[in-house]
Amino acid sequence: MKIIPSIFAYLVFVVLLAIMPIAAQHNGYADWLVANFWLIFFFLSGLTFLVLISILIVQQKNEDYYVQGFLAATTVKILACLVFIVVFLMKNKVNKYVFLADFFYIYLLNMVFEVYVLLRNLRHKNLR
Helix, strand or coil, X not given: CCHHHHHHHHHHHHHHHHHHHHHHHHCCCHHHCCXXXXXXXXXXXXXXXXXXXXXXXXXXXXXXXXXXXXXXXXXXXXXXXXXXXXXXXXXXXXXXXXXXXXXXXXXXXXXXXXXXXXXXXXXXXXXX
8 A cells, every 4th residue: 555545544443532622611611621632632643643654665665564563552652651641640630530531532532543554455465
């Protein structure tokens, strides 16, 4: 898969992912979002973007290491998220249930997109 179409697909995905929180803020459900929701959103979105770019670059350089690159990038993402959670919760007083819902909304949907890209790339590899 080429990098430019993947970047475009990811940007469309991020815009679609941001629609629900924006709608919640403007329709009186701002209490469903933690105070620094957009910090969490852009941190996880940026991290997912870096994972996406890194696995696509690994695939272009050497396809044999594609799955290992994906697993390594995902491991780094999980560790970075854990560090982010610890620092965020130490600095901010938030409702833990709202934080968990917001965090997992962003994290799990980004993970679904990563797996989608992985499966799409592996499917193209198998068709050759």
